[in-house]
Amino acid sequence: MKNPKAREQSFSIYGPLSLLMLLLIWALLLILGFGLFFFSMGSPFADSIVGSGAGAWTRFGSDLYVSGTTLGTLGLGDVLPRSPLARTLVICEAGVGLGLVALVIGYLPVLYQAFSRREVSIALLDARAGSPPTAIELLRRHSFEGGDHALEALLSEWERWSAEILESHISYPILCYYRSQHDNQSWLSALVAILDTCALLISVLEERPSRQAQLTFIMARHALIDLCQVFHLQQKKTWQNQAQQDRLPTSEFDLLCSALADAHLRLCGDPATLRRLRTIRSLYEPHALALAGYLRMPLPAWIAPPREKDQWNLLTRLRSEAVLDAEQAKTGVTSSFLREDEHSH
CATH class of the missing domain: 1.10.287.70 (Helix Hairpins)
Structure with missing residues (x-):
């Protein structure tokens, strides 16, 4: 089609x-x-x-x-x-x-309950990582004061989500074919976006919750590899085709670092950063690409193109304007009091 x-x-x-x-x-x-x-x-x-x-x-x-x-x-x-x-x-x-x-009677409700639990977390990820979700957007939206604790709680939740995916989708592999009900969303893209985020936290960024990132990475990768084994993807043509793909070429790594720096995130900055990121990517990307080719689910990009109709950007801009107006109004009131005080003297 x-x-x-x-x-x-x-x-x-x-x-x-x-x-x-x-x-x-x-x-x-x-x-x-x-x-x-x-x-x-x-x-x-x-x-x-x-x-x-x-x-x-x-x-x-x-x-x-x-x-x-x-x-x-x-x-x-x-x-x-x-x-x-x-x-x-x-x-x-x-x-x-x-x-x-x-x-x-007993089989259908179990399947649809597992599907519903899976989709709730994916829907909540939309406001936190964009649609489709990306690691850069997830980190950028958690760059506020106290965002480290929120990001750690989010990764902890997705560690449990990955464990539930591991148990439910291996027991009922047919759930892997169930698509999300919203555009630009899928369980595979959400799982890979979380893995990308953990990879950046472990190998590229400093002073971020890397301990929880390691735990989430291990569980999410476990789910990804076991699902590949369920569908025997190592013996299929999609496994050979994925070897020719690279989601983050070396030429785009500088753009990735610039995007992280624009989000006020502190980078490691040593020459081995790219090598560490490439090593950790090799632990899960081949399996993710094979599943994406088999299930016809596109994977998220490392650097998402800007979206004109993004609700998060709109709300952020409105909030910034509200704070600016409040500061200007406060400055105006202070100046008015000073003029009145000078006039009285």
Whole structure:
């Protein structure tokens, strides 16, 4: 699909639709399997529609009918089993049908609860790291006084989020195909943005919460690598293609440092900074690129282009104007008092 919006919309329905189709296929295979059991027993049923001299395909159709009504626990009673073994199989299939219904009732809520918990943190990251999220924007929006504590709390929360992703998405890999409901957001881009932030805190920046960054990095990387193993990406073509990609070329590293300096962040400044950053990037970027190619989810850029309609920039500008107006008003009141005092003297 050449239209990106149509392509994303089709991807967004792929996960939920594939789950429903999977449950439907399970039910159809159970009906076919028990129908073949009945057919192998010589169709031991008393059917008023199908006579004793009916052909094989007609009898097999009757067996499938019995199997379908039994699995759905309808119990119409228009076709009756004529042997003890057939009755036993009917009872077994009815029990399997109840188990299938219980599986659907218990399976779907668990999946959608895990999906909902995942998306809440991704939605909250929008105001803290932009959309799509980037490490530079996340650090810039936490460069205020006391921002270190807020950033440490955020990384601690995302350490737990990564652990939940590790447990839920490995148990239910189909959740990886579920797309976020908002544009420019995905669980993979959010996870990589957090990894990028931790990489900068560990290897480039000084006087920042590097201890929590290390803990979050280890857990997030663990989730990323295990998900690659679930889909066997090391054996797929996407794993070879990612070796040719570089998310942060050397020519853009100076732009990265300039963006960090503009956010009033203190850099390490030694010549080995680029080497350390490249080393830590090699620990997770190949897996992230392979997952991005397999799931068709774009990864965030290290340096995001400026956005005209960014709500954070708008609110920051309005807040700065409000503070400036308040200072000017305070200065004007002070000057007025001074003039009145001079006049009285």
